[in-house]
Amino acid sequence: MALVLVIAAVAALLLVVVAAAWVRRRRTARSVLRGGSTAVGELADRVVDRVAEGASGAVAEPGVPSLRDHLGRARAALVGSLAPALDRPSISQDAWTAVTEALIRADVGLATSSEIVDAAMARVETGGDGPAQAMAALQAELRGRLGGFDRSLARRSDGGHPSVWLFVGVNGTGKTTTIGKLARRESDRGAGVVLAAGDTFRAAAADQLAMWAERSSAHIVRGAEGADPASVVFDAVESAAARDADLVLADTAGRFHTSQNLMAELQKVRRVAEKGSGVVTETLLVLDATTGQNGLAQARQFTEAVDVTGVVLTKLDGSAKGGIVVSVQTELGVPVKLVGVGEGIADLVPFDESEFVDALFAQ
Ligand SMILES: Nc1nc2c(ncn2[C@@H]2O[C@H](COP(=O)(O)OP(=O)(O)OP(=O)(O)O)[C@@H](O)[C@H]2O)c(=O)[nH]1
Ligand SMILES: [Mg+2]
Numbered sequence: 001m002a003l004v005l006v007i008a009a010v011a012a013l014l015l016v017v018v019a020a021a022w023v024r025r026r027r028t029a030r031s032v033l034r035g036g037s038t039a040v041g042e043l044a045d046r047v048v049d050r051v052a053e054g055a056s057g058a059v060a061e062p063g064v065p066s067l068r069d070h071l072g073r074a075r076a077a078l079v080g081s082l083a084p085a086l087d088r089p090s091i092s093q094d095a096w097t098a099v100t101e102a103l104i105r106a107d108v109g110l111a112t113s114s115e116i117v118d119a120a121m122a123r124v125e126t127g128g129d130g131p132a133q134a135m136a137a138l139q140a141e142l143r144g145r146l147g148g149f150d151r152s153l154a155r156r157s158d159g160g161h162p163s164v165w166l167f168v169g170v171n172g173t174g175k176t177t178t179i180g181k182l183a184r185r186e187s188d189r190g191a192g193v194v195l196a197a198g199d200t201f202r203a204a205a206a207d208q209l210a211m212w213a214e215r216s217s218a219h220i221v222r223g224a225e226g227a228d229p230a231s232v233v234f235d236a237v238e239s240a241a242a243r244d245a246d247l248v249l250a251d252t253a254g255r256f257h258t259s260q261n262l263m264a265e266l267q268k269v270r271r272v273a274e275k276g277s278g279v280v281t282e283t284l285l286v287l288d289a290t291t292g293q294n295g296l297a298q299a300r301q302f303t304e305a306v307d308v309t310g311v312v313l314t315k316l317d318g319s320a321k322g323g324i325v326v327s328v329q330t331e332l333g334v335p336v337k338l339v340g341v342g343e344g345i346a347d348l349v350p351f352d353e354s355e356f357v358d359a360l361f362a363q
Helices: 002-060 072-086 093-105 110-125 131-146 175-188 203-216 229-242 259-273 289-305 324-332 353-361
Strands: 163-168 193-198 219-221 247-252 279-288 310-314 336-340 348-350
Touching: 072 093, 072 131, 072 353, 093 110, 093 131, 110 131, 110 324, 131 324, 131 353, 163 175, 163 229, 163 259, 175 193, 175 203, 175 247, 175 279, 175 310, 175 336, 175 348, 193 203, 193 229, 203 219, 219 229, 229 247, 229 259, 247 259, 259 279, 259 289, 279 289, 289 310, 289 324, 310 324, 324 336
Parallel strands: 163 247, 163 279, 193 219, 193 247, 279 310, 310 336
Antiparallel strands: 336 348
């Protein structure tokens, strides 16, 4: 009997010890969980703060982003492929051939790359043949070739006659987004801006433009899906004249039933835009930098059909081939006026050749 009592007492003691250990473990687990959720909460708070900082920064003062900050991919690719060519005490013919290849890889184009390297070699002949001189000669040559264009966006200054900036280009290049960015920029500078939803090819196009109109406090004129794009642009010009607005930014469709139809449609839009009170002062071809030489072939069709006054080169932020800027200007003979460096409303930079070359070669 005594033995049974001792065993029962030991069992009870063991039970108490196990129960105490279990309670301790649960408490620890709960405190870990609580600590964990606090950490998650803090992290979430930090993320929200960061987002709020970013958002308020963008809204309060969009600022102009720098090319240097956004050309990382193009810079890494170009500098990476030039480095082996120029990493030697004196630059031989072989090294210059490697430089030509690096430029071609960067989308500068075959003929233009050779011309640039010939001219850079001629510069170096008079200034020493070290890598630093070669690099300086190359940059000077690029600057020289890109320079000498008027990149301003023309406006007619007399009241009651709005200036029309017409945006053309194949679908997906960034026409509507660029219009949104420019609407904000020009409104911020005090212009009265009207957006013309001339892309009536698909219903969502006008909705996308309406979203940008709201973000930039611009007025929008739109028609029904399938409406005549020229008549929508005409109505927008008349609406701008009536409200004494300075600028009409006219969106167009990037596709039509055939590319011939598209070009004919754009010619009609351009004609009709000037039938009333407006005058087309810019026809801006929007090109996607990441499409390289293919994009250039399409671009030729546009420059032949409508009098293109400037190029907006979009998505340069995602491109590893910055040389497309050189090809566009050399082969189309039209200045790059603006560069898109992101999807945000402030991600549009006026093109400047010195800043561009510096950004492309910065160490
Ligand atoms: N990274 C980056 N994306 C851009 C830039 N510009 C436009 N995009 C994006 O490219 C896509 C197409 O832009 P849209 O403005 O709709 O192009 P669109 O020329 O109007 O196209 P369609 O209306 O189909 O003819 C969108 O996802 C944009 O956010 C840019 O500079 N950089
Ligand atoms: Mg569009």
